[in-house]
Each structure stands twice: as structure tokens, then as C-alpha cells.
Amino acid sequence: MQRFYSSWMFALPLLAVLLAVTAWLYWPGTSGPPLLDDVSSVLVIDDLQSQPERFWDVVFGDGSGPLGRPVSMLSFALEKLWLGDSLQISKRVNLALHLFNGVLVVSIFSLLLARIAGPAAPVLATLLAGAWLLAPLQVSSVLYVVQRMAMLSTTFILCALLAWVLWRQRLAAGQMAWHWLLLVLLAALAAIFAKENAVVIVPVLLLVEALWFQCRDAQGLLMPRWQRAVFGAIAAGAAGLLAVAALRWESLAGAFRHRPFSLEERLLTQLRVLWDYVGQLLWPDLQRLGVYHDDFGISRSLTDPLTTLWAAVAWGAVVVFAALALRWRQGRWAALCIAWFVVAHAVESTVLPLELYFEHRNYFPSLGLWLLLGLLLVACMRIGPPMVAPVLTLLGVYVFWLALQTSPLVQIWSSRPLLAMHHINGHPDSARANTDMAVLMAGAGAMTEARHYSQRAFASGGGERDADRALRDLALACIAGATIDPSEIERIGTADPQRPVSSVTTLLTLVRLLQDGACPGFPRERFADRMAILFLVEDFEHKAAANVYSSLAVLENALGRFDYALRYTEQFLALSPNNTRGQLMQLHFATALGKVEVVEQMIAALQAKQAAGELNVGEQQTLALYTEQP
Structure with a gap:
């Protein structure tokens, strides 16, 4: 029986079943709504079937990251050109990519487990990949279209990792196999140009070599020169990162001036966030899963909240365990899995001024935890051959349980109203969840309820100003077809006259509604006049962000008041010089x-x-x- 589980005769049909189940469970969710950055990064792409000359504009025109993420944008451009302009198609492409990544995970896990002579490696690798595919935490990566950037970068990271393992096997046998090494380089570059956080592939590869292969050849003999090169690279990289952090600490901290938390507070909060990721991966709380986690409490100190201290102590214990485990060969394998999870979070969960919590950040790092689970199961199976079947069966039951958790979550993601209610139930203090509910209520004509949720969004402590709430209420009234009280317009900016608006998105949403003629009874000129009083002033540099002025120029253009529009554009260019759109x-x-x-x-x-x-x-x-x- 153990020999049967150690062959691909059972693993391949099992993989086919897991892929089919994953596709079947996710399919309803591909009809779901756009979210957040889907609007600014995906829905804005032109119809390339009628305008193919815009193809390269799409590929190289995204500003999501410092490198432009052209590989990810190329996938969107090809999709629009070949498959058509449909959000449903985009979600289905994401699903296909998720399934392909699952195949790569099986390949990598099976090779790694075979390297350590793990019992039933093919079947164990397949079930671990099934757990990764079907974990509810992955739903927000697959069905949030713009997160193809995270998925595609993971695709190329996995390709680089697979090529590295294959190259490493040839190296252990005394062959160089340059073609695999070239593939590692090309895949790593493609991953970085898909999303910049893929740079973590470099330390992950080095750690896989140092802790899993342990710089040994096919006979288990140490390769001293290779060991010195690998550990030297790890030491140099760690020293370089520490030096950069020390020398640029003030500039790194300064980048947080527009966030409601400091660099130090973010680092403290991530101690809790990472543990929450672990819990949501292995034993998910479905009610809290979703896109909106802007209500996650900030750690102001080690004891505020006190859970920060416990999280720090727990991570300290993990570090001590990993350090002690390095003394044994099997312990180094476990240390790699822990390092994989932590290091793969190093870009998005450390010093960059990003939001505190997003589930899609676990798409690649979570593989380290599944591999760690695999090591624990390998230890159980090594007790004796009779343990193999029960251990694999237990893992199969766990994978089935994960599928049962993912199924209702996907159904929720298939419907905007269901998703909005799910978010508000799981995150009642989230500004975004309350805003979504306000829009949902306004769309149903329930303006009283819409204002209630809008006020809750304002009171959530998300950094909004009173004018942001007032602008949102005007947009909600527009959506609901409600009558606008002119006094609401006149009150805009009275509470914070020095810098009335903090949210460009809220203003732009209202401007687009007015531009599209969605509010026939809205006093557009009166609103524009109020904006002119607030923003067409001498000290405009400190009044608002540059894009506020470009949004107001769009409003004045819709009204045909080109003199006002020109003045706003001049202000926009003063704050954003040489901007082509502004010119x-x-x-x-x-x-x-x-x-x-x-x-x-x-x-x-x-x-x-x-x-x-x-x-x-x-x-x-x-x-x-x-x-x-x-």
C-alpha cells in the first residue's frame, strides 16, 4: 500500500479531482462584482478589440508599482484583445491561473519531499497543494481581479523555484545544467515585473538551498565551496538590508506621514497580523474573511493592545525554536518552512507604508506553512507503514473540510449585495464596509439607511474629514434620486477650511456622477461655485492633493466653464509639474x-x-x- 501511495498512479487522478473541485467551487464567484483597485487598474482598460493600437499603452501605462508591472498588464491586455472586455472573463482567467499554480505547487512539493525521502511524497504533495488551492484565505486573491498581479508573480516565482530544484538535482549529480539556471533568472525577472514584492524569491531560493538541500550532493556529502557561496550571499543580503534600514530609517518613517500609524506602529501591528494570517489559513473564521480589514486595530505600543506583547513573545518563541532546530538536519527543514512564510512577507509586512492587512499577501508565503504541515505528517508516517494510509486520509478529510468552508464564501463573492452584507457583519467598524452598505442602500432608494451607514463610515476613525462625509452624502443622494438640500452644499468645508478634503476618490466619484448626468436635479453650478470658493485660492498648494484640482477641472469642463477649468488645471500642474494628462x-x-x-x-x-x-x-x-x- 505504501508503494502505491508513493507512485503517481494514485496522485495524478487525485490531482485531477482536486483541480476539478476547485474549478467547480470557484465558478459561481466569477460572476461577482469589481472591487477597489479593479476600477482603477482593470475597468479603465480600453476595448482593445476595437482599438488594438492602444495595446502597448495598457502594457506600459499602469502606475501601480515603481516598475509599472508590465507582465501583469500584458496578461490583462492580451485578455482584452483575445477574449473580450468582461470582468467575468477576467475572473475566470484568474481561476485558470490559480489551477495552474496548483500544478506547480504539486511539482515543487513532490520534489522537495522526495529529496528528504518522505513517504508517499506524490500523494502527500498533491493533498498539500489541494489544501493550498481550497483554503478560504485564497478567495480574495482569485476573485479580486487586480490581484492577478499577486497570482502571476507567484506563478513565475514557482517556475523559478521549480527550475532551481531541478537545477539543484543536476548540480548534486555533478552536472551544471545551465538551461535550468537560465530559466531561474528569466522567471525571477518576470515575477518581479509582474509585482515587485516577488523580489523575495532571491532569499527564498537561498534559504531552500541552505536549509533544505543543505549544500549537499546526491550522496549526502557537503559541498564546501558551494556552502560558502550560499551562506556568504545570505549574510551579505541580511547585512545590506540592515544597513539600508539603519541609514534610511528617518526617510522610511517619513513616508508614513499620510497614514494613521507610524513606521514603528506598523511593525508592532504586523506581529499580530501575521499570527492572524496563520489562524485564518489553518482554521478560518469565515465571517472575517474578505477584502476589507481597515478596522484592524493599530498597535500603539507593546501593551496597547496587550495582544501585541503576546504576539511578540510567540514570535520570539518561534525564532528560538528555529534557531535550536538548526542543530539537526530535520530541524533545518522545519526552520525553512517558518523562514519561507516570514521572509515572503518581508516586503509587504515590514517598512513600506502600505495598509496593515490584506489576505492576498499570503498567496505565496502560505506555501511555507503547508510545507511545514507536510513535514509533521512525514514524521507521523515514519512511525511505521501502517500510519501512511490513516495520515493521508486525515489530511484528505481536512482538505474536504476546507472545501466546505470555501464553497459558501465563493457564493457570497458572486453577489455585490451579499458581499456588502458579509463585510459589514464581519467588520462593523470598517469605513469601507459601511461605505459599501451606504451605496447599496442608496441604490435601493433607502436614503435614511444610506446616511446612517455613511455616518458610521465617518465615525470609524479612518481619517475622513467632514467634507468627505458631506461629499459622500451628496453622491448617495444622487444615486438614490433624493432631493438635495442646498444648505448641505454650503456647509462643505466649514469644519476644516484649511484642508477640507482628504479623499480624492470620494470627490471623483461625485464628479463622475455629475459628469455622466446621473443626477438630473442636482444643483451642479451651486456645488461648483462652493468648490471654487474653497479651492480657487492663493494658498492652493496646502489646500488639497493635486488630483483634487484635476477632478474639479473635469467638473467645470462638464459645466462648460472653461475659465474655471483652466485655473484648476494650472493648480494641478503647479503641484504635479510636467504631468502629461494635466498638459x-x-x-x-x-x-x-x-x-x-x-x-x-x-x-x-x-x-x-x-x-x-x-x-x-x-x-x-x-x-x-x-x-x-x-
């Missing part, structure tokens, strides 16, 4: 007003950019409207 807007408004000198100045600046290859196809087409002779 094109200024060209448009100056042309409408007949300001020849400004028009010539903008055309000259934009043509210089075009000559330098700095304009994308869409921007060139827009510029051509003003430069081509009639």
Missing part, C-alpha cells in the same frame, strides 16, 4: 478659451515629449486633434 487638459481648455500663447506653449511641450518617445499612443492621438490641420 493635455490645459491644452484643451486654453484652446476653448482662445488663449493662443498658452496653446502654443503646451503644444511645444507635448511635441517635445512626443519626439523623446514619452507619449503613449492615446496621448499622441489626443495631441494630434490640436495639431493636425483641418
Whole structure:
């Protein structure tokens, strides 16, 4: 029986079943709504089937990260070009990618477990991959379309890791196999250009070598020169990171000035966040799973809240355990699994000024915990051959239980109302969850309830100003078709006159509604006049973020008040110099007003950019409207 489980004759059909079950469970969720960054990164992509010339604009035009994430955007562009413009298609592509990643996980786990002579390695690897595929924590990666960036970077990380393991096997046999090493490099680069946090592949590969392969050849003999190179690279990387952190600590801390927490508070909070990830992965609390975790409490000190201290003590115990485990060969394998989870979180859970908690950050790091579970089960199976079948059966039952947890969660993700109610039930103090419920109520014409949830969003402590709440209430009234009290407009900005608005998104949402004519009874001119009083002032540099002025320029353009629009655009360019979008807007408004000198100045600046290859196809087409002779 043990020989049967150690072959692929059982593992391959089992893998096919797990992939089919995963696809079947996730399929209803592919009809779900867009969320958060889906709107700004995916839904804004042009219909490339009718405008294929915009293809490369999409690939290289995203500003989500410092590298532009062109590999991820290439996947979106190809999807729009070949499969059409549909959010449902995007979610199904994510699902297909998830299934493919599951196959890669099986391949890697089986090779790693075979390396340590783990009993029933193929079946164990398949069941562990099934647990990873079906864990409820993965739902927000697969069905949140923009998280294809995290999924695709993981795809290439897994390809690099698989190529490394295959190369390492050849190296142990005394062969170099340069083609596998080249694939490692290419896959690692593709992963980083899919999403920058994939840079963690470098330390993960080094740790896999140092702690799993332990720098030994096929006969188990130590390779001293190779060991020195690997440990030297680890030491140099660790020293470099510590030096950068020490030398740039003040600048790193300064990047948190727009966050409601400091760098030190974020680091303390992550001690609790990482433990919460572990719990949600292995024993999920479905009610709290979802996209919105902006209500996660900030750790102000080690004792505020006190759970921060317990989390720190627990992580200290884990570090001590891992350090002690390094003395034994089997202990190093366990240390790798722990390091895999922690190091893979190193980019998004340490010093960068990111939000505190997102489930999709576990897509790759969680593999370390599943591999650790595999090691524990290997230890159980090594007690004797009679233990193999019961241990695998128990793991299979656990995978089935995870599938039962994921199924209702996916059903919730298939419906905007269900998802909104799920979020508000699990996170009653979340500003985003309350805002979603407010929009849902407004869409149903229940303006009283919409205002109630809007007030709860404001009271959640998310850093909103009174004007943000007032703008949201106006947008909700627009959605509900309710009558606007003019006094509500006049009160905007009275509470915080120095810097009235903190949320560009709230203002832009209302502006788009007004631009699209969705609010026929809305006093648009009166609202625009109030905005002009607040923002068309001499000290505009300190009044608002640059995009507030570009949003107000869009509003004035919709009203045909080009003189106001031009002034807003000038303010936008003063805060965001040389911005191409702002220059094109200024060209448009100056042309409408007949300001020849400004028009010539903008055309000259934009043509210089075009000559330098700095304009994308869409921007060139827009510029051509003003430069081509009639």
C-alpha cells in the first residue's frame, strides 16, 4: 500500500479531482462584482478589440508599482484583445491561473519531499497543494481581479523555484545544467515585473538551498565551496538590508506621514497580523474573511493592545525554536518552512507604508506553512507503514473540510449585495464596509439607511474629514434620486477650511456622477461655485492633493466653464509639474478659451515629449486633434 501511495498512479487522478473541485467551487464567484483597485487598474482598460493600437499603452501605462508591472498588464491586455472586455472573463482567467499554480505547487512539493525521502511524497504533495488551492484565505486573491498581479508573480516565482530544484538535482549529480539556471533568472525577472514584492524569491531560493538541500550532493556529502557561496550571499543580503534600514530609517518613517500609524506602529501591528494570517489559513473564521480589514486595530505600543506583547513573545518563541532546530538536519527543514512564510512577507509586512492587512499577501508565503504541515505528517508516517494510509486520509478529510468552508464564501463573492452584507457583519467598524452598505442602500432608494451607514463610515476613525462625509452624502443622494438640500452644499468645508478634503476618490466619484448626468436635479453650478470658493485660492498648494484640482477641472469642463477649468488645471500642474494628462487638459481648455500663447506653449511641450518617445499612443492621438490641420 505504501508503494502505491508513493507512485503517481494514485496522485495524478487525485490531482485531477482536486483541480476539478476547485474549478467547480470557484465558478459561481466569477460572476461577482469589481472591487477597489479593479476600477482603477482593470475597468479603465480600453476595448482593445476595437482599438488594438492602444495595446502597448495598457502594457506600459499602469502606475501601480515603481516598475509599472508590465507582465501583469500584458496578461490583462492580451485578455482584452483575445477574449473580450468582461470582468467575468477576467475572473475566470484568474481561476485558470490559480489551477495552474496548483500544478506547480504539486511539482515543487513532490520534489522537495522526495529529496528528504518522505513517504508517499506524490500523494502527500498533491493533498498539500489541494489544501493550498481550497483554503478560504485564497478567495480574495482569485476573485479580486487586480490581484492577478499577486497570482502571476507567484506563478513565475514557482517556475523559478521549480527550475532551481531541478537545477539543484543536476548540480548534486555533478552536472551544471545551465538551461535550468537560465530559466531561474528569466522567471525571477518576470515575477518581479509582474509585482515587485516577488523580489523575495532571491532569499527564498537561498534559504531552500541552505536549509533544505543543505549544500549537499546526491550522496549526502557537503559541498564546501558551494556552502560558502550560499551562506556568504545570505549574510551579505541580511547585512545590506540592515544597513539600508539603519541609514534610511528617518526617510522610511517619513513616508508614513499620510497614514494613521507610524513606521514603528506598523511593525508592532504586523506581529499580530501575521499570527492572524496563520489562524485564518489553518482554521478560518469565515465571517472575517474578505477584502476589507481597515478596522484592524493599530498597535500603539507593546501593551496597547496587550495582544501585541503576546504576539511578540510567540514570535520570539518561534525564532528560538528555529534557531535550536538548526542543530539537526530535520530541524533545518522545519526552520525553512517558518523562514519561507516570514521572509515572503518581508516586503509587504515590514517598512513600506502600505495598509496593515490584506489576505492576498499570503498567496505565496502560505506555501511555507503547508510545507511545514507536510513535514509533521512525514514524521507521523515514519512511525511505521501502517500510519501512511490513516495520515493521508486525515489530511484528505481536512482538505474536504476546507472545501466546505470555501464553497459558501465563493457564493457570497458572486453577489455585490451579499458581499456588502458579509463585510459589514464581519467588520462593523470598517469605513469601507459601511461605505459599501451606504451605496447599496442608496441604490435601493433607502436614503435614511444610506446616511446612517455613511455616518458610521465617518465615525470609524479612518481619517475622513467632514467634507468627505458631506461629499459622500451628496453622491448617495444622487444615486438614490433624493432631493438635495442646498444648505448641505454650503456647509462643505466649514469644519476644516484649511484642508477640507482628504479623499480624492470620494470627490471623483461625485464628479463622475455629475459628469455622466446621473443626477438630473442636482444643483451642479451651486456645488461648483462652493468648490471654487474653497479651492480657487492663493494658498492652493496646502489646500488639497493635486488630483483634487484635476477632478474639479473635469467638473467645470462638464459645466462648460472653461475659465474655471483652466485655473484648476494650472493648480494641478503647479503641484504635479510636467504631468502629461494635466498638459493635455490645459491644452484643451486654453484652446476653448482662445488663449493662443498658452496653446502654443503646451503644444511645444507635448511635441517635445512626443519626439523623446514619452507619449503613449492615446496621448499622441489626443495631441494630434490640436495639431493636425483641418
